[in-house]
Amino acid sequence: MRINLKIISIILAVLILAAVTKSQPSGSDPNIRDTVSIQSLTTFSTSAGFVPVNFYNDQPLAGIELTISYSSLDIMIDSFSYIGGRLEGYSLKGADQISANTLTIYTYALAEGLVPNGSGLLGNLYFSFIPNISPQDVTIDTMTITISDREFSSAFSDANANAFSPVIVPGVLSIASGSCCLGDRGNINGSPDDALDISDLVFLVEFMFQEGASPPCMAEANINGSVDEQVDISDLVYMVNFMFADGPPPPSCP
Ligand SMILES: [Ca+2]
Ligand SMILES: [Ca+2]
Ligand SMILES: [Ca+2]
CATH class of the missing domain: 2.60.40.680 (Immunoglobulin-like)
Structure with a gap:
């Protein structure tokens, strides 16, 4: 898999977007109980x-x-x-x-x-x-x-x-019962329409880098279909490659 500058810059942009949009309580609001x-x-x-x-x-x-x-x-x-x-x-x-x-x-x-x-x-x-x-x-x-x-x-x-x-x-x-993965992989945020879009990319970035919530279905998040079913940086690269650089689509669910 080729990781080019364009992909790296898109990942960086998504990281920044996720950091800006993430509503992280500062921990200083006395009106919310611990x-x-x-x-x-x-x-x-x-x-x-x-x-x-x-x-x-x-x-x-x-x-x-x-x-x-x-x-x-x-x-x-x-x-x-x-x-x-x-x-x-x-x-x-x-x-x-x-x-x-x-x-x-x-x-x-x-x-x-x-x-x-x-x-x-x-x-x-x-x-x-x-x-x-x-x-x-x-x-x-x-x-x-x-x-x-x-x-x-x-x-x-x-x-x-x-x-x-x-x-x-x-x-x-x-x-x-059954499997959480439907159709093709890629619905990382578990949206009801099973669609893959920018919100799934933001979800993955927040999960990987910002202590965001875990994907509800790891097989959907294992977007490159690696046999170990692990979710890691190669999945993020695969996703950006698909969404922005004419890379191959996510494979089917196992
Ligand atoms: Ca799916
Ligand atoms: Ca989705
Ligand atoms: Ca993987």
């Missing part, structure tokens, strides 16, 4: 799923604890990943499974300094499913549980180590 939002999305029974967890804070934080539970024993938490999230650089953090369907996530911002005001990804919850799982909606929410005299709950700690409760927005993981 919030943890568990994203709702649809996945398919043939694929494993992951659910992004985002948070917003308008004051610096010394620590975060979240205890997350979900409503079905047909799914299992494989891991929680901080990669790409706002807490990635903090060393004192972890995620422990404390019961069959409960996970506690914690970060202490002691060594590296307080978590600054802001908004964005906390991390991704990765799930796998039992074989032949039935289509279902699984609610993912926080909970408080005591195990061996230790209470696991959900709280933020402010700069003076005072704990307070953020607003929690639960998520729903909808597990559908």
Whole structure:
């Protein structure tokens, strides 16, 4: 694949466009309470799923604890990943499974300094499913549980180590039958018309470079049809090449 200057300049232009249009709360609005939002999305029974967890804070934080539970024993938490999230650089953090369907996530911002005001990804919850799982909606929410005299709950700690409760927005993981990919690849933002247009390009750039939301269907976002089904820079180049430089169209869904 040839990467020419025109493609690079278009990618740069889209990066700038995405940066300008992205509504990123500055983290300084005192009218919005600090919030943890568990994203709702649809996945398919043939694929494993992951659910992004985002948070917003308008004051610096010394620590975060979240205890997350979900409503079905047909799914299992494989891991929680901080990669790409706002807490990635903090060393004192972890995620422990404390019961069959409960996970506690914690970060202490002691060594590296307080978590600054802001908004964005906390991390991704990765799930796998039992074989032949039935289509279902699984609610993912926080909970408080005591195990061996230790209470696991959900709280933020402010700069003076005072704990307070953020607003929690639960998520729903909808597990559908079949495959999420329809027709040709390329509907990265999951628009109902399955169309590929500039909004899909902006969505991909925000996902790859600006902690934007994950594509609802990775097979649609794997626009170059690479056999590993990974979404990376080569997909972005493929897309720009197709949209602006007479490159080949996206291949069909697997
Ligand atoms: Ca499609
Ligand atoms: Ca679209
Ligand atoms: Ca790819």
